[in-house]
Amino acid sequence: MKIRAGYRIAFDCQNPMPIHLMLSVHPDRRHDLITPDTLRVDRPEARITQLVDGFGNLVTRVAAPAGPITFASDFEIADSGLPDPQVLDARPTAVEDLPADVLPFILGSRYCETDRLSSVAWSRFGQIEPGWARVQAIVDYVHERIEFGYHHARPTRTAEQGHEERTGVCRDFAHLAVALCRSMNIPARYCTGYLGDIGVPYSPSPMDFSAWFEVYLGGRWMTFDARHNKPRIGRIVIARGRDATDVAITHTFGTAWLTHFEVITEEIPAQALMAAE
Incomplete structure:
Protein backbone atom coordinates (compact mmCIF):
# COMPACT_ATOMS: atom_id res chain seq x y z
CA MET A 1 0.00 0.00 0.00
CA LYS A 2 1.08 3.58 -0.70
CA ILE A 3 -0.07 6.55 1.35
CA ARG A 4 0.08 10.25 0.54
CA ALA A 5 0.55 12.47 3.56
CA GLY A 6 1.64 15.96 4.45
CA TYR A 7 0.69 19.27 5.99
CA ARG A 8 0.53 23.02 5.46
CA ILE A 9 0.80 25.14 8.61
CA ALA A 10 1.10 28.93 8.68
CA PHE A 11 1.84 31.46 11.42
CA ASP A 12 1.93 35.22 11.65
CA CYS A 13 4.94 35.96 13.87
CA GLN A 14 4.66 39.20 15.78
CA ASN A 15 8.46 39.44 16.07
CA PRO A 16 11.50 37.37 15.04
CA MET A 17 11.52 34.16 17.06
CA PRO A 18 12.72 30.57 17.25
CA ILE A 19 10.15 27.93 16.26
CA HIS A 20 10.64 24.23 16.94
CA LEU A 21 8.79 21.82 14.67
CA MET A 22 8.22 18.10 15.24
CA LEU A 23 6.60 17.31 11.89
CA SER A 24 9.07 14.98 10.18
CA VAL A 25 8.35 11.28 9.78
CA HIS A 26 10.10 9.41 12.59
CA PRO A 27 13.54 7.95 11.76
CA ASP A 28 12.27 4.37 12.10
CA ARG A 29 9.82 4.93 9.21
CA ARG A 30 11.99 7.02 6.93
CA HIS A 31 13.21 3.96 5.05
CA ASP A 32 9.58 3.55 3.86
CA LEU A 33 9.49 6.98 2.20
CA ILE A 34 8.91 6.79 -1.56
CA THR A 35 9.26 10.54 -2.07
CA PRO A 36 11.16 12.84 0.32
CA ASP A 37 9.51 14.23 3.43
CA THR A 38 11.18 17.62 3.06
CA LEU A 39 10.15 20.73 4.96
CA ARG A 40 9.37 23.67 2.67
CA VAL A 41 9.39 27.21 4.06
CA ASP A 42 8.17 30.25 2.14
CA ARG A 43 10.62 32.63 3.86
CA PRO A 44 14.08 31.98 2.38
CA GLU A 45 15.74 34.11 5.04
CA ALA A 46 14.60 31.71 7.79
CA ARG A 47 17.57 29.73 9.13
CA ILE A 48 16.78 26.01 9.50
CA THR A 49 18.65 23.27 11.34
CA GLN A 50 17.64 19.75 12.38
CA LEU A 51 18.54 17.53 15.30
CA VAL A 52 17.47 14.31 16.99
CA ASP A 53 16.09 14.76 20.52
CA GLY A 54 16.59 12.51 23.54
CA PHE A 55 13.64 10.31 22.53
CA GLY A 56 14.91 9.74 18.99
CA ASN A 57 12.55 12.19 17.27
CA LEU A 58 13.54 14.56 14.47
CA VAL A 59 13.25 18.20 15.54
CA THR A 60 13.49 21.09 13.08
CA ARG A 61 14.63 24.42 14.51
CA VAL A 62 13.68 27.57 12.62
CA ALA A 63 14.93 31.09 13.24
CA ALA A 64 11.77 32.74 11.91
CA PRO A 65 11.58 36.38 10.85
CA ALA A 66 8.67 38.60 11.84
CA GLY A 67 5.56 38.33 9.70
CA PRO A 68 3.78 35.46 7.96
CA ILE A 69 5.56 32.13 7.50
CA THR A 70 4.29 28.84 6.08
CA PHE A 71 5.67 25.34 6.62
CA ALA A 72 4.66 22.50 4.29
CA SER A 73 5.52 18.98 3.20
CA ASP A 74 3.87 16.48 0.88
CA PHE A 75 5.23 12.95 0.49
CA GLU A 76 4.39 9.36 -0.36
CA ILE A 77 5.23 6.45 1.92
CA ALA A 78 4.97 2.67 1.61
CA ASP A 79 2.93 0.80 4.22
CA SER A 80 2.26 -2.87 4.82
CA GLY A 81 -1.48 -2.29 4.62
CA LEU A 82 -1.89 -4.48 7.68
CA PRO A 83 -3.72 -3.43 10.85
CA ASP A 84 -1.90 -2.90 14.13
CA PRO A 85 -0.58 -6.30 15.28
CA GLN A 86 -2.22 -7.98 18.26
CA VAL A 87 -0.18 -10.33 20.43
CA LEU A 88 -2.72 -11.61 22.91
CA ASP A 89 -0.24 -13.76 24.82
CA ALA A 90 2.31 -10.94 25.30
CA ARG A 91 3.60 -10.90 28.87
CA PRO A 92 4.92 -7.99 30.94
CA THR A 93 8.57 -7.48 31.84
CA ALA A 94 9.41 -7.16 35.52
CA ALA A 239 7.26 11.35 17.46
CA ARG A 240 7.20 9.49 20.77
CA GLY A 241 7.64 10.79 24.30
CA ARG A 242 6.40 10.74 27.88
CA ASP A 243 3.31 12.78 26.99
CA ALA A 244 2.21 15.63 24.70
CA THR A 245 4.81 17.94 26.24
CA ASP A 246 7.62 16.00 24.56
CA VAL A 247 6.03 15.77 21.11
CA ALA A 248 4.35 19.13 20.45
CA ILE A 249 4.19 19.44 16.64
CA THR A 250 4.98 23.16 16.83
CA HIS A 251 6.48 25.25 19.61
CA THR A 252 6.79 29.01 19.11
CA PHE A 253 9.08 30.96 21.43
CA GLY A 254 7.18 34.23 21.14
CA THR A 255 3.78 35.53 20.04
CA ALA A 256 2.65 33.91 16.80
CA TRP A 257 -0.90 33.51 15.52
CA LEU A 258 -1.85 30.29 13.77
CA THR A 259 -3.41 31.35 10.43
CA HIS A 260 -3.66 28.05 8.55
CA PHE A 261 -3.65 24.37 9.51
CA GLU A 262 -4.11 21.54 7.04
CA VAL A 263 -3.19 17.85 7.26
CA ILE A 264 -3.46 15.23 4.51
CA THR A 265 -3.40 11.46 5.02
CA GLU A 266 -4.92 9.24 2.34
CA GLU A 267 -4.36 5.95 0.59
CA ILE A 268 -3.26 6.26 -3.02
CA PRO A 269 -5.84 4.21 -4.98
CA ALA A 270 -4.51 1.28 -6.98
CA GLN A 271 -5.88 2.75 -10.22
CA ALA A 272 -3.89 5.95 -9.64
CA LEU A 273 -0.74 3.91 -9.19
CA MET A 274 -1.39 2.02 -12.44
CA ALA A 275 -1.99 5.28 -14.31
CA ALA A 276 1.25 6.73 -12.96
CA GLU A 277 3.16 3.68 -14.14
Missing part, protein backbone atom coordinates in the same frame (compact mmCIF):
# COMPACT_ATOMS: atom_id res chain seq x y z
CA VAL A 95 10.45 -3.64 36.49
CA GLU A 96 13.86 -4.85 37.63
CA ASP A 97 14.46 -6.33 34.15
CA LEU A 98 13.38 -3.33 32.05
CA PRO A 99 16.01 -1.85 29.69
CA ALA A 100 17.37 1.52 30.79
CA ASP A 101 15.73 3.39 27.89
CA VAL A 102 12.30 2.04 28.91
CA LEU A 103 12.47 3.14 32.57
CA PRO A 104 11.32 6.77 31.97
CA PHE A 105 8.03 5.42 30.67
CA ILE A 106 6.91 3.92 33.99
CA LEU A 107 7.12 7.29 35.75
CA GLY A 108 4.59 10.08 36.08
CA SER A 109 4.88 13.10 33.77
CA ARG A 110 3.33 16.52 33.13
CA TYR A 111 0.02 15.19 31.79
CA CYS A 112 0.07 11.69 33.27
CA GLU A 113 -0.25 11.89 37.06
CA THR A 114 0.37 8.33 38.20
CA ASP A 115 0.28 9.39 41.87
CA ARG A 116 -3.31 10.58 41.47
CA LEU A 117 -4.56 7.66 39.38
CA SER A 118 -2.82 4.71 41.02
CA SER A 119 -5.75 3.79 43.29
CA VAL A 120 -8.17 3.93 40.35
CA ALA A 121 -5.90 1.70 38.28
CA TRP A 122 -5.29 -0.99 40.89
CA SER A 123 -8.91 -1.09 42.09
CA ARG A 124 -10.26 -1.54 38.55
CA PHE A 125 -7.58 -3.64 36.86
CA GLY A 126 -5.59 -5.29 39.63
CA GLN A 127 -7.50 -8.58 39.33
CA ILE A 128 -6.97 -8.87 35.58
CA GLU A 129 -4.16 -11.08 34.33
CA PRO A 130 -1.00 -9.06 33.70
CA GLY A 131 -0.02 -8.61 30.09
CA TRP A 132 -2.09 -7.94 27.00
CA ALA A 133 -5.42 -8.61 28.75
CA ARG A 134 -4.75 -5.98 31.42
CA VAL A 135 -3.71 -3.34 28.89
CA GLN A 136 -6.75 -4.09 26.74
CA ALA A 137 -8.99 -3.73 29.79
CA ILE A 138 -7.49 -0.28 30.38
CA VAL A 139 -8.04 0.65 26.74
CA ASP A 140 -11.68 -0.53 26.91
CA TYR A 141 -12.24 1.50 30.06
CA VAL A 142 -10.75 4.71 28.65
CA HIS A 143 -12.62 4.25 25.35
CA GLU A 144 -15.92 4.08 27.23
CA ARG A 145 -15.02 6.68 29.84
CA ILE A 146 -14.20 9.62 27.55
CA GLU A 147 -16.54 11.19 25.02
CA PHE A 148 -14.66 12.37 21.92
CA GLY A 149 -15.31 15.80 20.43
CA TYR A 150 -13.12 18.52 18.94
CA HIS A 151 -15.14 21.08 20.90
CA HIS A 152 -13.84 19.38 24.07
CA ALA A 153 -10.20 20.17 23.24
CA ARG A 154 -8.17 21.92 25.94
CA PRO A 155 -4.37 21.98 25.84
CA THR A 156 -3.94 21.95 29.63
CA ARG A 157 -6.18 18.93 30.42
CA THR A 158 -4.32 16.22 32.33
CA ALA A 159 -5.08 12.51 32.52
CA GLU A 160 -6.82 12.87 35.87
CA GLN A 161 -8.89 15.79 34.61
CA GLY A 162 -9.85 13.79 31.54
CA HIS A 163 -10.91 10.94 33.80
CA GLU A 164 -13.11 13.22 35.89
CA GLU A 165 -14.49 15.39 33.07
CA ARG A 166 -15.07 12.39 30.78
CA THR A 167 -14.55 14.45 27.63
CA GLY A 168 -11.61 15.08 25.34
CA VAL A 169 -9.80 14.53 22.07
CA CYS A 170 -7.33 11.83 21.03
CA ARG A 171 -4.53 13.20 23.22
CA ASP A 172 -6.78 12.91 26.29
CA PHE A 173 -7.57 9.26 25.52
CA ALA A 174 -3.84 8.57 25.16
CA HIS A 175 -2.86 10.45 28.31
CA LEU A 176 -5.39 8.64 30.49
CA ALA A 177 -4.48 5.21 29.12
CA VAL A 178 -0.76 5.93 29.52
CA ALA A 179 -1.23 7.13 33.10
CA LEU A 180 -3.29 4.08 34.08
CA CYS A 181 -0.73 1.72 32.54
CA ARG A 182 2.19 3.40 34.28
CA SER A 183 0.27 3.34 37.56
CA MET A 184 0.40 -0.45 37.26
CA ASN A 185 4.13 -0.54 36.39
CA ILE A 186 3.43 -1.05 32.69
CA PRO A 187 5.77 1.09 30.56
CA ALA A 188 3.73 3.28 28.19
CA ARG A 189 4.73 6.08 25.84
CA TYR A 190 2.71 8.72 24.01
CA CYS A 191 2.80 8.81 20.19
CA THR A 192 1.76 11.35 17.61
CA GLY A 193 1.55 11.01 13.86
CA TYR A 194 -0.65 10.55 10.82
CA LEU A 195 -3.71 8.26 10.87
CA GLY A 196 -6.07 8.54 7.92
CA ASP A 197 -9.47 6.98 7.25
CA ILE A 198 -7.96 3.85 5.70
CA GLY A 199 -9.96 0.65 6.05
CA VAL A 200 -12.69 2.48 8.00
CA PRO A 201 -15.71 4.59 6.98
CA TYR A 202 -14.79 8.06 5.72
CA SER A 203 -15.13 10.87 8.24
CA PRO A 204 -16.16 14.34 7.00
CA SER A 205 -14.28 16.01 9.86
CA PRO A 206 -11.13 17.94 8.87
CA MET A 207 -8.02 15.78 8.95
CA ASP A 208 -5.67 16.31 11.88
CA PHE A 209 -2.65 14.64 13.38
CA SER A 210 -3.56 11.79 15.74
CA ALA A 211 -2.38 10.54 19.13
CA TRP A 212 -2.14 6.95 20.35
CA PHE A 213 0.22 5.09 22.68
CA GLU A 214 2.61 2.17 22.85
CA VAL A 215 3.13 -0.30 25.67
CA TYR A 216 6.24 -2.36 26.40
CA LEU A 217 5.12 -6.00 26.44
CA GLY A 218 6.93 -9.17 25.54
CA GLY A 219 10.22 -7.31 25.22
CA ARG A 220 9.02 -4.83 22.56
CA TRP A 221 6.75 -1.84 22.04
CA MET A 222 3.19 -2.53 20.88
CA THR A 223 0.55 -0.13 19.58
CA PHE A 224 -2.75 0.61 21.35
CA ASP A 225 -5.37 3.24 20.56
CA ALA A 226 -7.86 4.11 23.29
CA ARG A 227 -9.83 6.52 21.14
CA HIS A 228 -10.62 4.08 18.32
CA ASN A 229 -10.13 0.85 20.29
CA LYS A 230 -9.56 -1.25 17.21
CA PRO A 231 -6.54 -2.15 15.08
CA ARG A 232 -6.03 0.49 12.39
CA ILE A 233 -4.20 0.58 9.06
CA GLY A 234 -1.67 3.16 7.95
CA ARG A 235 -0.25 4.76 11.08
CA ILE A 236 2.77 6.95 10.32
CA VAL A 237 4.55 7.86 13.54
CA ILE A 238 6.16 11.27 13.84
Whole structure:
Protein backbone atom coordinates (compact mmCIF):
# COMPACT_ATOMS: atom_id res chain seq x y z
CA MET A 1 0.00 0.00 0.00
CA LYS A 2 1.08 3.58 -0.70
CA ILE A 3 -0.07 6.55 1.35
CA ARG A 4 0.08 10.25 0.54
CA ALA A 5 0.55 12.47 3.56
CA GLY A 6 1.64 15.96 4.45
CA TYR A 7 0.69 19.27 5.99
CA ARG A 8 0.53 23.02 5.46
CA ILE A 9 0.80 25.14 8.61
CA ALA A 10 1.10 28.93 8.68
CA PHE A 11 1.84 31.46 11.42
CA ASP A 12 1.93 35.22 11.65
CA CYS A 13 4.94 35.96 13.87
CA GLN A 14 4.66 39.20 15.78
CA ASN A 15 8.46 39.44 16.07
CA PRO A 16 11.50 37.37 15.04
CA MET A 17 11.52 34.16 17.06
CA PRO A 18 12.72 30.57 17.25
CA ILE A 19 10.15 27.93 16.26
CA HIS A 20 10.64 24.23 16.94
CA LEU A 21 8.79 21.82 14.67
CA MET A 22 8.22 18.10 15.24
CA LEU A 23 6.60 17.31 11.89
CA SER A 24 9.07 14.98 10.18
CA VAL A 25 8.35 11.28 9.78
CA HIS A 26 10.10 9.41 12.59
CA PRO A 27 13.54 7.95 11.76
CA ASP A 28 12.27 4.37 12.10
CA ARG A 29 9.82 4.93 9.21
CA ARG A 30 11.99 7.02 6.93
CA HIS A 31 13.21 3.96 5.05
CA ASP A 32 9.58 3.55 3.86
CA LEU A 33 9.49 6.98 2.20
CA ILE A 34 8.91 6.79 -1.56
CA THR A 35 9.26 10.54 -2.07
CA PRO A 36 11.16 12.84 0.32
CA ASP A 37 9.51 14.23 3.43
CA THR A 38 11.18 17.62 3.06
CA LEU A 39 10.15 20.73 4.96
CA ARG A 40 9.37 23.67 2.67
CA VAL A 41 9.39 27.21 4.06
CA ASP A 42 8.17 30.25 2.14
CA ARG A 43 10.62 32.63 3.86
CA PRO A 44 14.08 31.98 2.38
CA GLU A 45 15.74 34.11 5.04
CA ALA A 46 14.60 31.71 7.79
CA ARG A 47 17.57 29.73 9.13
CA ILE A 48 16.78 26.01 9.50
CA THR A 49 18.65 23.27 11.34
CA GLN A 50 17.64 19.75 12.38
CA LEU A 51 18.54 17.53 15.30
CA VAL A 52 17.47 14.31 16.99
CA ASP A 53 16.09 14.76 20.52
CA GLY A 54 16.59 12.51 23.54
CA PHE A 55 13.64 10.31 22.53
CA GLY A 56 14.91 9.74 18.99
CA ASN A 57 12.55 12.19 17.27
CA LEU A 58 13.54 14.56 14.47
CA VAL A 59 13.25 18.20 15.54
CA THR A 60 13.49 21.09 13.08
CA ARG A 61 14.63 24.42 14.51
CA VAL A 62 13.68 27.57 12.62
CA ALA A 63 14.93 31.09 13.24
CA ALA A 64 11.77 32.74 11.91
CA PRO A 65 11.58 36.38 10.85
CA ALA A 66 8.67 38.60 11.84
CA GLY A 67 5.56 38.33 9.70
CA PRO A 68 3.78 35.46 7.96
CA ILE A 69 5.56 32.13 7.50
CA THR A 70 4.29 28.84 6.08
CA PHE A 71 5.67 25.34 6.62
CA ALA A 72 4.66 22.50 4.29
CA SER A 73 5.52 18.98 3.20
CA ASP A 74 3.87 16.48 0.88
CA PHE A 75 5.23 12.95 0.49
CA GLU A 76 4.39 9.36 -0.36
CA ILE A 77 5.23 6.45 1.92
CA ALA A 78 4.97 2.67 1.61
CA ASP A 79 2.93 0.80 4.22
CA SER A 80 2.26 -2.87 4.82
CA GLY A 81 -1.48 -2.29 4.62
CA LEU A 82 -1.89 -4.48 7.68
CA PRO A 83 -3.72 -3.43 10.85
CA ASP A 84 -1.90 -2.90 14.13
CA PRO A 85 -0.58 -6.30 15.28
CA GLN A 86 -2.22 -7.98 18.26
CA VAL A 87 -0.18 -10.33 20.43
CA LEU A 88 -2.72 -11.61 22.91
CA ASP A 89 -0.24 -13.76 24.82
CA ALA A 90 2.31 -10.94 25.30
CA ARG A 91 3.60 -10.90 28.87
CA PRO A 92 4.92 -7.99 30.94
CA THR A 93 8.57 -7.48 31.84
CA ALA A 94 9.41 -7.16 35.52
CA VAL A 95 10.45 -3.64 36.49
CA GLU A 96 13.86 -4.85 37.63
CA ASP A 97 14.46 -6.33 34.15
CA LEU A 98 13.38 -3.33 32.05
CA PRO A 99 16.01 -1.85 29.69
CA ALA A 100 17.37 1.52 30.79
CA ASP A 101 15.73 3.39 27.89
CA VAL A 102 12.30 2.04 28.91
CA LEU A 103 12.47 3.14 32.57
CA PRO A 104 11.32 6.77 31.97
CA PHE A 105 8.03 5.42 30.67
CA ILE A 106 6.91 3.92 33.99
CA LEU A 107 7.12 7.29 35.75
CA GLY A 108 4.59 10.08 36.08
CA SER A 109 4.88 13.10 33.77
CA ARG A 110 3.33 16.52 33.13
CA TYR A 111 0.02 15.19 31.79
CA CYS A 112 0.07 11.69 33.27
CA GLU A 113 -0.25 11.89 37.06
CA THR A 114 0.37 8.33 38.20
CA ASP A 115 0.28 9.39 41.87
CA ARG A 116 -3.31 10.58 41.47
CA LEU A 117 -4.56 7.66 39.38
CA SER A 118 -2.82 4.71 41.02
CA SER A 119 -5.75 3.79 43.29
CA VAL A 120 -8.17 3.93 40.35
CA ALA A 121 -5.90 1.70 38.28
CA TRP A 122 -5.29 -0.99 40.89
CA SER A 123 -8.91 -1.09 42.09
CA ARG A 124 -10.26 -1.54 38.55
CA PHE A 125 -7.58 -3.64 36.86
CA GLY A 126 -5.59 -5.29 39.63
CA GLN A 127 -7.50 -8.58 39.33
CA ILE A 128 -6.97 -8.87 35.58
CA GLU A 129 -4.16 -11.08 34.33
CA PRO A 130 -1.00 -9.06 33.70
CA GLY A 131 -0.02 -8.61 30.09
CA TRP A 132 -2.09 -7.94 27.00
CA ALA A 133 -5.42 -8.61 28.75
CA ARG A 134 -4.75 -5.98 31.42
CA VAL A 135 -3.71 -3.34 28.89
CA GLN A 136 -6.75 -4.09 26.74
CA ALA A 137 -8.99 -3.73 29.79
CA ILE A 138 -7.49 -0.28 30.38
CA VAL A 139 -8.04 0.65 26.74
CA ASP A 140 -11.68 -0.53 26.91
CA TYR A 141 -12.24 1.50 30.06
CA VAL A 142 -10.75 4.71 28.65
CA HIS A 143 -12.62 4.25 25.35
CA GLU A 144 -15.92 4.08 27.23
CA ARG A 145 -15.02 6.68 29.84
CA ILE A 146 -14.20 9.62 27.55
CA GLU A 147 -16.54 11.19 25.02
CA PHE A 148 -14.66 12.37 21.92
CA GLY A 149 -15.31 15.80 20.43
CA TYR A 150 -13.12 18.52 18.94
CA HIS A 151 -15.14 21.08 20.90
CA HIS A 152 -13.84 19.38 24.07
CA ALA A 153 -10.20 20.17 23.24
CA ARG A 154 -8.17 21.92 25.94
CA PRO A 155 -4.37 21.98 25.84
CA THR A 156 -3.94 21.95 29.63
CA ARG A 157 -6.18 18.93 30.42
CA THR A 158 -4.32 16.22 32.33
CA ALA A 159 -5.08 12.51 32.52
CA GLU A 160 -6.82 12.87 35.87
CA GLN A 161 -8.89 15.79 34.61
CA GLY A 162 -9.85 13.79 31.54
CA HIS A 163 -10.91 10.94 33.80
CA GLU A 164 -13.11 13.22 35.89
CA GLU A 165 -14.49 15.39 33.07
CA ARG A 166 -15.07 12.39 30.78
CA THR A 167 -14.55 14.45 27.63
CA GLY A 168 -11.61 15.08 25.34
CA VAL A 169 -9.80 14.53 22.07
CA CYS A 170 -7.33 11.83 21.03
CA ARG A 171 -4.53 13.20 23.22
CA ASP A 172 -6.78 12.91 26.29
CA PHE A 173 -7.57 9.26 25.52
CA ALA A 174 -3.84 8.57 25.16
CA HIS A 175 -2.86 10.45 28.31
CA LEU A 176 -5.39 8.64 30.49
CA ALA A 177 -4.48 5.21 29.12
CA VAL A 178 -0.76 5.93 29.52
CA ALA A 179 -1.23 7.13 33.10
CA LEU A 180 -3.29 4.08 34.08
CA CYS A 181 -0.73 1.72 32.54
CA ARG A 182 2.19 3.40 34.28
CA SER A 183 0.27 3.34 37.56
CA MET A 184 0.40 -0.45 37.26
CA ASN A 185 4.13 -0.54 36.39
CA ILE A 186 3.43 -1.05 32.69
CA PRO A 187 5.77 1.09 30.56
CA ALA A 188 3.73 3.28 28.19
CA ARG A 189 4.73 6.08 25.84
CA TYR A 190 2.71 8.72 24.01
CA CYS A 191 2.80 8.81 20.19
CA THR A 192 1.76 11.35 17.61
CA GLY A 193 1.55 11.01 13.86
CA TYR A 194 -0.65 10.55 10.82
CA LEU A 195 -3.71 8.26 10.87
CA GLY A 196 -6.07 8.54 7.92
CA ASP A 197 -9.47 6.98 7.25
CA ILE A 198 -7.96 3.85 5.70
CA GLY A 199 -9.96 0.65 6.05
CA VAL A 200 -12.69 2.48 8.00
CA PRO A 201 -15.71 4.59 6.98
CA TYR A 202 -14.79 8.06 5.72
CA SER A 203 -15.13 10.87 8.24
CA PRO A 204 -16.16 14.34 7.00
CA SER A 205 -14.28 16.01 9.86
CA PRO A 206 -11.13 17.94 8.87
CA MET A 207 -8.02 15.78 8.95
CA ASP A 208 -5.67 16.31 11.88
CA PHE A 209 -2.65 14.64 13.38
CA SER A 210 -3.56 11.79 15.74
CA ALA A 211 -2.38 10.54 19.13
CA TRP A 212 -2.14 6.95 20.35
CA PHE A 213 0.22 5.09 22.68
CA GLU A 214 2.61 2.17 22.85
CA VAL A 215 3.13 -0.30 25.67
CA TYR A 216 6.24 -2.36 26.40
CA LEU A 217 5.12 -6.00 26.44
CA GLY A 218 6.93 -9.17 25.54
CA GLY A 219 10.22 -7.31 25.22
CA ARG A 220 9.02 -4.83 22.56
CA TRP A 221 6.75 -1.84 22.04
CA MET A 222 3.19 -2.53 20.88
CA THR A 223 0.55 -0.13 19.58
CA PHE A 224 -2.75 0.61 21.35
CA ASP A 225 -5.37 3.24 20.56
CA ALA A 226 -7.86 4.11 23.29
CA ARG A 227 -9.83 6.52 21.14
CA HIS A 228 -10.62 4.08 18.32
CA ASN A 229 -10.13 0.85 20.29
CA LYS A 230 -9.56 -1.25 17.21
CA PRO A 231 -6.54 -2.15 15.08
CA ARG A 232 -6.03 0.49 12.39
CA ILE A 233 -4.20 0.58 9.06
CA GLY A 234 -1.67 3.16 7.95
CA ARG A 235 -0.25 4.76 11.08
CA ILE A 236 2.77 6.95 10.32
CA VAL A 237 4.55 7.86 13.54
CA ILE A 238 6.16 11.27 13.84
CA ALA A 239 7.26 11.35 17.46
CA ARG A 240 7.20 9.49 20.77
CA GLY A 241 7.64 10.79 24.30
CA ARG A 242 6.40 10.74 27.88
CA ASP A 243 3.31 12.78 26.99
CA ALA A 244 2.21 15.63 24.70
CA THR A 245 4.81 17.94 26.24
CA ASP A 246 7.62 16.00 24.56
CA VAL A 247 6.03 15.77 21.11
CA ALA A 248 4.35 19.13 20.45
CA ILE A 249 4.19 19.44 16.64
CA THR A 250 4.98 23.16 16.83
CA HIS A 251 6.48 25.25 19.61
CA THR A 252 6.79 29.01 19.11
CA PHE A 253 9.08 30.96 21.43
CA GLY A 254 7.18 34.23 21.14
CA THR A 255 3.78 35.53 20.04
CA ALA A 256 2.65 33.91 16.80
CA TRP A 257 -0.90 33.51 15.52
CA LEU A 258 -1.85 30.29 13.77
CA THR A 259 -3.41 31.35 10.43
CA HIS A 260 -3.66 28.05 8.55
CA PHE A 261 -3.65 24.37 9.51
CA GLU A 262 -4.11 21.54 7.04
CA VAL A 263 -3.19 17.85 7.26
CA ILE A 264 -3.46 15.23 4.51
CA THR A 265 -3.40 11.46 5.02
CA GLU A 266 -4.92 9.24 2.34
CA GLU A 267 -4.36 5.95 0.59
CA ILE A 268 -3.26 6.26 -3.02
CA PRO A 269 -5.84 4.21 -4.98
CA ALA A 270 -4.51 1.28 -6.98
CA GLN A 271 -5.88 2.75 -10.22
CA ALA A 272 -3.89 5.95 -9.64
CA LEU A 273 -0.74 3.91 -9.19
CA MET A 274 -1.39 2.02 -12.44
CA ALA A 275 -1.99 5.28 -14.31
CA ALA A 276 1.25 6.73 -12.96
CA GLU A 277 3.16 3.68 -14.14
